Every structure is written in structure tokens, then in C-alpha cells.
Amino acid sequence: MSREMTGAQIVVQALKDQGVDTVFGYPGGAVLPIYDELFKQNDIRHILVRHEQGAAHAAEGYARSTGRPGVLLVTSGPGATNAVTGLTDALMDSIPIICLSGQVPTFLIGNDAFQEADTVGITRPCTKHNWLVKDTARLAGVIHQAFYVATHGRPGPVLIDIPKDVQFAMAPYVKPDKAPRLPYAPRVKGDPERIREAVELIENAQRPIIYSGGGVVNSGPEASRLLRELADETGFPVTSTLMGLGCYPASGKGWLGMLGMHGTFEANMAMHDCDVMICIGARFDDRITGRTDAFSPGSKKIHIDIDPSSINKNILVDVPIVGDVKNVLADMIALWRERGARTRADRVDNWWRQIKEWRSVQCLRYRNSDKIIKPQYALQRLQALTADRDRYVTTEVGQHQMWAAQFLGFEEPNRWMTSGGLGTMGYGVPASVGVQIAHPDALVINVAGEASFMMNMQEMSTAVQYRLPVKQFILNNERLGMVRQWQQLLHGERYSASWSEALPDFVKLAEAFGCKGIRCDDPADLDDAIREMLDHPGPVIFDCVVEKHENCFPMIPSGKAHNEMLLGDAATEGAIEAGGAVLV
Amino acid sequence: MNALRIKRGSSSHSAYNLRPALKEGEERRTLAVLVENEAGVLARVIGLFSGRGYNIESLTVAETDHVSHRSRITIVTTGTPAVIEQIKAQLARMVPVYDVHDLTTEGPAVEREMALVKVACTGEARVEALRLSQVFRANVVDTTLESFVFELTGAPEKIDAFVELMAPLGLVDVARTGVAAITRGPKGM
Ligand SMILES: Cc1cc2nc3c(=O)[nH]c(=O)nc-3n(C[C@H](O)[C@H](O)[C@H](O)COP(=O)(O)OP(=O)(O)OC[C@H]3O[C@@H](n4cnc5c(N)ncnc54)[C@H](O)[C@@H]3O)c2cc1C
Ligand SMILES: Cc1ncc(C[n+]2csc(CCOP(=O)(O)OP(=O)(O)O)c2C)c(N)n1
Numbered sequence: 001m002s003r004e005m006t007g008a009q010i011v012v013q014a015l016k017d018q019g020v021d022t023v024f025g026y027p028g029g030a031v032l033p034i035y036d037e038l039f040k041q042n043d044i045r046h047i048l049v050r051h052e053q054g055a056a057h058a059a060e061g062y063a064r065s066t067g068r069p070g071v072l073l074v075t076s077g078p079g080a081t082n083a084v085t086g087l088t089d090a091l092m093d094s095i096p097i098i099c100l101s102g103q104v105p106t107f108l109i110g111n112d113a114f115q116e117a118d119t120v121g122i123t124r125p126c127t128k129h130n131w132l133v134k135d136t137a138r139l140a141g142v143i144h145q146a147f148y149v150a151t152h153g154r155p156g157p158v159l160i161d162i163p164k165d166v167q168f169a170m171a172p173y174v175k176p177d178k179a180p181r182l183p184y185a186p187r188v189k190g191d192p193e194r195i196r197e198a199v200e201l202i203e204n205a206q207r208p209i210i211y212s213g214g215g216v217v218n219s220g221p222e223a224s225r226l227l228r229e230l231a232d233e234t235g236f237p238v239t240s241t242l243m244g245l246g247c248y249p250a251s252g253k254g255w256l257g258m259l260g261m262h263g264t265f266e267a268n269m270a271m272h273d274c275d276v277m278i279c280i281g282a283r284f285d286d287r288i289t290g291r292t293d294a295f296s297p298g299s300k301k302i303h304i305d306i307d308p309s310s311i312n313k314n315i316l317v318d319v320p321i322v323g324d325v326k327n328v329l330a331d332m333i334a335l336w337r338e339r340g341a342r343t344r345a346d347r348v349d350n351w352w353r354q355i356k357e358w359r360s361v362q363c364l365r366y367r368n369s370d371k372i373i374k375p376q377y378a379l380q381r382l383q384a385l386t387a388d389r390d391r392y393v394t395t396e397v398g399q400h401q402m403w404a405a406q407f408l409g410f411e412e413p414n415r416w417m418t419s420g421g422l423g424t425m426g427y428g429v430p431a432s433v434g435v436q437i438a439h440p441d442a443l444v445i446n447v448a449g450e451a452s453f454m455m456n457m458q459e460m461s462t463a464v465q466y467r468l469p470v471k472q473f474i475l476n477n478e479r480l481g482m483v484r485q486w487q488q489l490l491h492g493e494r495y496s497a498s499w500s501e502a503l504p505d506f507v508k509l510a511e512a513f514g515c516k517g518i519r520c521d522d523p524a525d526l527d528d529a530i531r532e533m534l535d536h537p538g539p540v541i542f543d544c545v546v547e548k549h550e551n552c553f554p555m556i557p558s559g560k561a562h563n564e565m566l567l568g569d570a571a572t573e574g575a576i577e578a579g580g581a582v583l584v
Numbered sequence: 585m586n587a588l589r590i591k592r593g594s595s596s597h598s599a600y601n602l603r604p605a606l607k608e609g610e611e612r613r614t615l616a617v618l619v620e621n622e623a624g625v626l627a628r629v630i631g632l633f634s635g636r637g638y639n640i641e642s643l644t645v646a647e648t649d650h651v652s653h654r655s656r657i658t659i660v661t662t663g664t665p666a667v668i669e670q671i672k673a674q675l676a677r678m679v680p681v682y683d684v685h686d687l688t689t690e691g692p693a694v695e696r697e698m699a700l701v702k703v704a705c706t707g708e709a710r711v712e713a714l715r716l717s718q719v720f721r722a723n724v725v726d727t728t729l730e731s732f733v734f735e736l737t738g739a740p741e742k743i744d745a746f747v748e749l750m751a752p753l754g755l756v757d758v759a760r761t762g763v764a765a766i767t768r769g770p771k772g773m
Contacts, residue, residue: 120624121624121627124624124627124628124631125631125635128679129678129679129680132623132624149679153677154677182620182679182680183619183620183679183680183681183682184679184680186677307673307677308673308676308677309670309673309674309676309677311673312666312669312670313670316666
């Protein structure tokens with residue numbers, strides 16, 4: 001017979017048994033018993049954020065940079081509703097986080113009680129699964145199940161809503177291995193027959209491309225290692241989505257850069273013209289496919305994905321393989337070697353010649369200036385000055401995010417944390433906090449736009465409190481740059497509400513938070529200013545004043561095909577038709 | 585008289601089929617979904633359909649195994665084959681779902697629906713209503729001097745047809761259960 005405990009003690013014990021060392025949270029009436037138990041122990045560290053959205057993004061940053069689930073604790077009502085954006089973000093990007101929310105006592109549920117919200121109702125569509133626990137005896141089992149669901153199959157956010165009386169009541173504790181089993185049993189091994197078909201396609205491919213995505217990061221470091229083996233031994237070119245950056249090293253010989261709407265010319269052209277596409281843990285998102293009926297029309301498509309609903313959702317594929325990337329790649333590479341490790345090397349060489357021609361377009365070229373800092377230049381300098389460090393980068397959402405994806409190079413997975421699917425401005429600051437908590441000695445940089453930065457900048461206070469030396473690298477164009485770019489290209493240059501007016505003085509703001517502020521507006525001073533930021537042992541807000549009207553290219557306008565890419569300002573006039581404007 | 589405003593529909597099955605005609609390229613499928621009977625499971629399934637814009641023609645649910653708390657949801661839906669495949673994959677990946685079966689393709693399957701049909705009429709119409717109910721093998725489960733409640737079981741088209749025939753005779757109310765379905769033959773799901 002296991003020990004009886006209160007519900008609140010069960011919560012803390014279950015978290016410990018799940019290996020949790022950090023909880024991001026914010027207290028309130030409905031979670032006070034749990035906070036009381038956290039107070040009495042030292043194994044789990046509680047990080048007090050400044051807004052529950054921040055707790056969710058911090059947990060995401062923690063999770064993405066470690067491969068372990070992130071945990072947040074919020075109170076009922078407004079605490080839970082504030083976490084909703086973060087949960088939705090984690091759902092879209094397949095990030096495992098566990099949200100514990102307090103709820104009014106069971107006997108008040110449905111009464112419009114103080115700080116009551118239908119939290120499981122509100123979060124049902126934005127979690128992978130959620131639970132309202134009305135009986136303390138079920139609490140431990142549900143928490144263990146929640147960790148299982150968050151981290152198995154396609155990872156995602158889960159929420160456990162715990163009424164206050166359930167936190168006080170006594171029940172026996174249940175250990176993780178005794179938790180009741182769920183129907184949920186995702187398939188992790190690929191079908192050998194399909195894997196054989198895939199190997200045959202690989203052997204005969206003349207114009208192959210590996211299209212890798214966030215699923216490789218989700219699958220763990222072994223998956224990235226296998227991806228590198230496959231790419232380097234076959235000599236096939238590799239591109240990746242925004243979510244997959246780092247799975248294949250930017251310095252690797254097969255690397256084509258990111259693909260998609262703001263991806264490189266060579267990656268998109270190769271996707272369009274390939275004869276065999278090997279999609280590994282990516283989901284044919286609309287930022288990738290552009291016009292679906294013109295997407296890579298001549299290729300045979302292999303798709304490895306752990307979630308059967310990702311397969312044939314947007315694009316019909318020829319060889320679907322349901323399974324975990326690391327297992328499927330291991331089996332695939334083993335079979336390919338067993339059959340003689342064959343490729344059509346001469347044809348693949350020709351293909352590379354074509355790719356090099358595309359590469360010679362130098363699609364990321366921009367006109368530099370010695371008077372104004374170009375955002376691309378700022379990122380090139382940041383890259384140059386940090387390339388030798390094991391560096392973690394988070395971003396906000398907008399042009400700066402795309403430039404960061406284009407101009408920073410990632411050598412390892414789990415080093416790049418960005419909001420891809422939901423595109424949540426305000427993600428980066430709290431995510432950088434979560435990453436720094438997980439990696440106290442690492443260099444953590446949030447590449448931000450000034451508008452996004454202001455959406456969750458209250459978390460600088462968290463950074464200062466916990467002495468987290470996060471570097472906020474703000475590319476300040478005094479514009480909602482990405483919106484401004486779309487208005488310029490799609491809405492007749494009517495710049496409706498896309499200014500950042502009345503901006504604060506970011507240096508003074510930094511000082512007010514108790515951290516260091518740096519401002520730089522001269523390209524000649526930039527290197528020194530960046531070094532000053534890197535050398536400072538504490539958190540820094542770096543206000544990098546950049547060109548206001550720079551556009552992010554290349555760009556495939558919504559609703560266009562991969563080979564209809566815009567390369568620079570000159571090419572853009574009249575390039576986007578009215579029909580494209582309805583798409584996002 | 586015709587309180588329910590039932591129009592004679594254009595039909596691919598029979599002259600009396602009132603169900604909307606399928607759109608070009610769409611199919612109608614009957615899915616059986618075995619789920620853990622936990623709180624909110626039905627809201628989850630319905631939320632999936634509304635959130636992703638899938639159609640529900642009918643949905644029935646009840647616990648079918650009281651010991652292990654499993655419920656069986658029968659959903660009749662329409663969509664293109666690609667959408668139907670998505671619906672099945674989306675259902676199958678839900679945490680409380682054990683199994684999803686497409687009875688239309690795995691069939692043959694028996695599909696039955698039950699309806700309660702209230703008709704208020706007197707005189708000749710009343711006699712006609714009763715006569716027709718015998719043709720359809722409906723049971724009279726309530727009667728007054730000026731009304732009947734008929735209980736009728738059958739394929740949805742049969743119920744459509746009966747309801748349509750009752751319309752001019754004094755149809756007042758219809759309650760339908762939606763389709764329950766099961767495969768023919770000895771094998772279980
Ligand atoms: C302003 C803006 C612009 C953008 N522009 C671009 C762009 O130009 N290019 C671009 O690429 N993206 C862009 N994005 C991001 C884009 O919206 C998507 O988030 C991204 O393309 C999705 O990446 P993914 O396909 O790798 O999928 P993810 O969202 O990372 O999904 C991973 C897939 O892998 C599967 N998976 C998960 N775990 C495993 C496992 N263990 N084994 C097997 N499979 C697994 C999942 O089921 C899922 O299908 C942009 C976003 C923003 C905000
Ligand atoms: C929460 C939220 N609101 C609105 C948007 C729409 N949006 C996308 S990018 C962008 C502008 C971002 O401006 P900034 O952070 O300054 O970055 P820049 O594009 O200038 O680099 C906006 C408003 C969003 N992605 N997220």
C-alpha cells in the first residue's frame with residue numbers, strides 16, 4: 001500500500017518522479033496548496049515569471065533546448081486563459097509542455113465562482129489532451145499519463161486542471177509505472193515494405209533532395225546523427241524547414257539553406273525540380289508548398305512522419321512511412337547499406353552542378369551601407385562574432401526572424417527556438433529565459449523586432465531576478481516590418497497601423513529593469529557593440545537601430561509556385577496579383 | 585399543416601430521400617469510433633469536426649461496455665476521399681480513441697436508425713396514417729383520438745420516406761436517433 005498524501009503533495013511527488021527540475025509559474029488562490037508544497041522542498045526550482053504566457057513560452061524554450069518536457073503552473077481563471085497562447089503555440093510546433101492549472105473547488109464548478117473559467121473547455125482545441133481531475137485518487141495517475149502523452153508520438157502540450165479541494169484531499173500516491181494505461185499507442189517503427197520502396201527510390205534517384213523538418217529535432221539527437229549519415233553517404237542535398245534548422249549542419253557539404261516562403265532560391269528550385277523528395281519529419285506546411293498544385297510536380301515523394309494525420313494532408317505522397325524518424329532512418333540506412341549503398345552518383349553530380357548554378361544567383365545578397373545598419377549585416381556580424389560558441393538562439397516573429405533563419409548558421413539541433421506554426425510575437429523573450437534556465441552557462445540570444453519585444457518584455461524582470469544573462473538583440477526598424485512589407489507588396493503601399501510609434505528608449509528601459517542597455521546605429525561601431533554585449537556577464541537589451549524599409553527576400557508570394565520566387569525589390573512590382581492578397 | 589416544412593428532396597437513392605445530394609467528388613461514410621468513456625470525449629470528437637470544418641450528418645453515442653467504460657460513436661459524414669482519410673487519421677490520433685472503423689469500406693454493414701413520429705389527424709387522414717404505418721412496420725407507441733406517435737426503425741432513407749408521407753397527413757414532430765451501424769457476418773471490430 002502506498003503512502004497517503006494530499007493532492008498538492010502528490011503533484012510535487014509526481015513531478016519529482018517524472019524527473020522535473022524546473023517549474024515556470026505564477027501563483028494565485030487556486031494553486032496555493034501546491035505553492036505551499038513547493039516551498040517545503042528543494043528538488044524542484046520554481047521560476048516566477050511575470051505573465052502566464054511567459055511561463056508557457058519559457059517552458060517551450062526549456063523543452064526545445066533540452067529535449068525534455070517543460071512544466072508550467074498557473075492559477076485558475078485568468079492564469080489559465082493567459083497560458084492559452086503558449087499552449088496553442090506548443091501545439092502548432094509539437095513542443096512537449098505540461099501545464100498544471102488550479103481550478104475552483106469541485107463543489108463550485110459551474111457556479112460562475114470567483115476566478116472560474118472552463119479551462120478544459122477552453123484548452124481542449126489547443127492541447128494534445130487535457131484532464132479535469134475531480135478525485136485526488138486519480139491525480140498521480142493522470143499526471144504520469146500527461147507526461148506520457150506530451151512526450152510520446154507527436155509531442156505536444158497537455159493540461160491538467162486541478163480543483164482546489166482536490167489539492168487538499170488525501171489519497172494514496174501512485175508511481176509512474178503503476179499509472180493506468182491509455183488507449184494512446186503511437187506507431188514508432190516504420191513498415192519494412194515501405195522502407196524497401198523508399199530505398200529503391202533512393203538508389204535510383206537522379207535529382208534527389210532531403211526535405212527535413214522539426215520532427216527530426218523532436219526525435220532526438222540520434223535522428224540528427226542519422227540524417228547526417230544518410231545525407232553525407234548518399235551525397236544528396238539537404239534543405240530544412242524553419243523548425244528543423246540545425247538537424248543538418250549549416251557547414252555541411254549538402255546544405256542548401258532553408259526552404260519555403262523566405263527560403264533560398266537553390267532550396268526551392270531543387271524542391272521544384274527534384275525527382276525524389278525525401279521528407280523527414282516535416283509537414284508540407286503552406287509556407288513550404290506555396291501553390292499546392294504546382295508543388296514539385298515531377299517528383300516521387302517519401303514522407304516519414306510519426307503522425308498519420310500529417311501524411312497526405314496537404315500533398316499526396318507516394319511512399320508514406322509512419323514511424324519515429326530515428327527508427328525509420330536507422331532501418332532505412334541499414335537496408336540501403338545491405339543492398340550495396342548504391343546511388344546514381346553521376347546523375348547526382350549533374351544535379352549538384354545545376355544546384356550550384358542556382359546558388360550562383362546569391363539569393364541572400366543585399367545592398368549594404370556604411371551609413372545605416374542593414375538588418376542582414378547585423379545578423380552576419382552576430383554570426384561571425386558568435387560562431388565559435390555553443391550558442392542558443394530564440395526569435396520573435398517577423399522579418400528579423402526570417403533574416404535570423406537565413407543568416408545565422410546552426411550546427412546542432414535544439415539550438416534554435418522559434419515560433420513557426422502559430423507565429424507568436426512575444427515568444428522570444430520568455431523562450432530565451434526558459435533556455436537560459438536550462439543552460440545556465442550557455443550564450444543565449446533572442447533576435448527580436450522592437451514590436452515583438454514589447455509584447456512580453458516584462459520577462460526581462462524575470463531574467464534580472466534569476467540572473468539570467470540573456471541577450472536581447474533587437475533589430476529596431478521602428479516598424480511592424482513584416483506587416484509593412486506585405487502592405488508594400490500587396491496593399492498598394494498603404495501603411496495602415498504598421499508603425500511602432502512612441503517607442504521607449506531601450507537603453508533607459510534596460511536600466512529601469514536593472515540590466516545593461518546598448519544602442520548602436522552606426523555600422524562602424526557594430527562589432528564593438530556586439531562584443532560589449534557578449535562580454536557583459538548579465539542580461540542585455542541591445543537596441544540595434546537598422547534600416548527602416550528593408551524587405552525580406554527571397555520571397556515566394558502566397559499562392560505562387562516555388563519557381564516564381566521574388567529575389568529582390570526590383571522584381572517585385574506588380575508581381576503579386578490581387579488573388580494572392582486573400583492568402584496569409 | 586406541414587409544420588416541419590419538409591421538401592421532397594432530389595435523391596440518388598429514392599424519390600423519397602430527403603438528404604441533401606452529395607457534392608461533386610464527395611462520398612458518404614459511416615464511421616464507428618471506439619473510445620474510452622471519459623468526461624469530455626464527445627466534446628472532443630465534435631470539436632474536431634467543427635474546428636476542422638468537417639461535416640457531421642449524424643452522430644450517435646452510448647457506452648457499449650460498462651465494465652471497461654468504452655463507448656461506441658457512430659458518425660455519418662461526407663467529404664472527398666482525401667478529407668475522409670484526414671477525418672479518420674485525426675480521430676485515430678486522439679488520446680481516448682481505441683479504434684476507428686470505416687464501415688462503408690470495411691462493410692458490408694447494417695445501418696439502422698430509430699425515429700418517433702407524431703402525427704395529428706382525424707377522419708380519412710387518420711385511417712391513411714395508420715395504414716401507411718403498417719406498410720412501414722411502424723409501431724404505435726402512443727395514441728389519442730386525434731394523434732399517433734409511431735416508432736419506426738430502419739435505414740435512414742426509409743424513415744425519410746415515412747416522414748414525407750406523413751407530412752400531408754398531419755405531421756407534428758419527428759425525433760430521430762441518428763444511425764447505429766455494425767458490420768455483417770461473424771467478425772467483430
Ligand atoms: C513569419 C513566418 C514566416 C515563415 N516562413 C517560413 C519559411 O519560409 N520556410 C519555412 O520552412 N517555414 C516558415 N515558417 C514556419 C512555418 O509556418 C511552419 O511552422 C514550418 O514550416 C513547419 O515546419 P515543419 O514542416 O518542419 O513541421 P513541424 O511543425 O516542426 O512539425 C513536425 C512534423 O514532424 C512530425 N514529427 C514530430 N515528431 C516526430 C518524430 N519523432 N518522428 C517522425 N515525425 C515526427 C510531426 O508529426 C509533424 O508532422 C514561417 C513562420 C513565420 C511565423
Ligand atoms: C501576437 C501577434 N500579433 C500579430 C502578429 C502579426 N505580425 C506578424 S509579424 C508582425 C510585425 C512584427 O514586427 P517586429 O517585431 O518589429 O519585427 P520586424 O518584422 O520589424 O522584424 C506582426 C504584427 C503576430 N505574428 N503575432
